[in-house]
Amino acid sequence: MFRWGIISTGRIANDFAVGVSQLPDATVLAVGSRTQQAADAFGDRHSAERRYDSYEALAADPDLDAIYVATPHPFHAPNCITCLEAGVAVLCEKPFTINAAELEQVVNLAREKGLFLMEGMWSRFMPATRKLRELLASGVIGDINIVDIDFGFRAPFNPQHRLFAPELGGGALLDIGIYSLSFASMVLGKPQRVLSMAHLGESGVDENAAIILGYESGALTTINTAIRTTTPHQAVINGTLGRITMHPQYWFPQRITLEVYGRETSVMEIPMNGNGFNHEAAEVARCVRNGQLESEIMPLDESLELMRTMDELRGQWGLRYPMED
Numbered sequence: 001m002f003r004w005g006i007i008s009t010g011r012i013a014n015d016f017a018v019g020v021s022q023l024p025d026a027t028v029l030a031v032g033s034r035t036q037q038a039a040d041a042f043g044d045r046h047s048a049e050r051r052y053d054s055y056e057a058l059a060a061d062p063d064l065d066a067i068y069v070a071t072p073h074p075f076h077a078p079n080c081i082t083c084l085e086a087g088v089a090v091l092c093e094k095p096f097t098i099n100a101a102e103l104e105q106v107v108n109l110a111r112e113k114g115l116f117l118m119e120g121m122w123s124r125f126m127p128a129t130r131k132l133r134e135l136l137a138s139g140v141i142g143d144i145n146i147v148d149i150d151f152g153f154r155a156p157f158n159p160q161h162r163l164f165a166p167e168l169g170g171g172a173l174l175d176i177g178i179y180s181l182s183f184a185s186m187v188l189g190k191p192q193r194v195l196s197m198a199h200l201g202e203s204g205v206d207e208n209a210a211i212i213l214g215y216e217s218g219a220l221t222t223i224n225t226a227i228r229t230t231t232p233h234q235a236v237i238n239g240t241l242g243r244i245t246m247h248p249q250y251w252f253p254q255r256i257t258l259e260v261y262g263r264e265t266s267v268m269e270i271p272m273n274g275n276g277f278n279h280e281a282a283e284v285a286r287c288v289r290n291g292q293l294e295s296e297i298m299p300l301d302e303s304l305e306l307m308r309t310m311d312e313l314r315g316q317w318g319l320r321y322p323m324e325d
């Protein structure tokens, strides 16, 4: 069994524990929380045998194969450092950190210690996304010229919530814009130019943003991201020979529409087979068991590039977080 430790007991930590339970060869052995009460309740819910009242105590457990970090964004870097210093492999929720300087520190530490580290961009490991990569590699839609991606939802305004609070790294970009940037990076690689505009709301974080990425090939990606407006959550990849659309949400895809001009449209149903987190957890176990220090599907240098792009975007908007001053 691959033995997971989980840092924190929030919404996504619960979903991840369910994903692990869907794997035949993995278990949640331990959980760490800021409070014993929350650790015990989580342990009861997910049959995690060991429950710690601090993240440090969890990281010191000698029997863990990897730790999943699921705290709000600003705690990702310090929590990853705690785990790596304790000698444990880490899977960290997106966005990996608040900025590239923090991520460089975390990545350097993992490399120094020879420990596995990965950003939890779960969409990349889902069956339909794997199929998409195969289709793109086959060249079926020709050269890719235009990619359109959107991800927006309407959250009620609450300045205390992590989505809106600057001290918790609030804003659309770090929470969900990262999915679109990561998707674009998977399809077209590193952009040469980045243009954007954002609306900063009442709490000073980006509530809506529009981004254009330009590539050496001449290809362009457009991205819309929002936390006060619901959008269709689509990704459409337009090539010289055809087009691919990911449904129902490109970041949780279960259907691919492939249109090759002059041929009949094909719609591929690709079931999730689990809650989605099972696939990313399986990838971590595969890599750690193989002695790999990173995953080829979500490599660290790509996560670093994505973080640098997000720094550049926030620079264009004049958005700095309190912990960056």
Ligand SMILES: NC(=O)c1ccc[n+]([C@@H]2O[C@H](COP(=O)([O-])OP(=O)(O)OC[C@H]3O[C@@H](n4cnc5c(N)ncnc54)[C@H](OP(=O)(O)O)[C@@H]3O)[C@@H](O)[C@H]2O)c1
Pocket (backbone or CB within 6 Å): 008, 009, 010, 011, 012, 013, 032, 033, 034, 035, 038, 039, 070, 071, 072, 073, 075, 093, 094, 095, 120, 122, 162, 174, 175
């Ligand atoms: N992959 C995805 O689909 C997905 C979806 C949602 C969120 N996420 C990511 O997961 C992370 C957590 O999001 P979430 O929605 O699960 O958040 P959440 O429900 O608020 O849970 C966060 C947990 O972090 C711990 N924590 C430590 N310091 C905290 C602080 N100062 N304020 C609040 N909580 C603190 C708490 O656990 P203890 O009290 O037990 O210590 C809390 O339950 C975010 O970085 C987010 O981007 C990913």
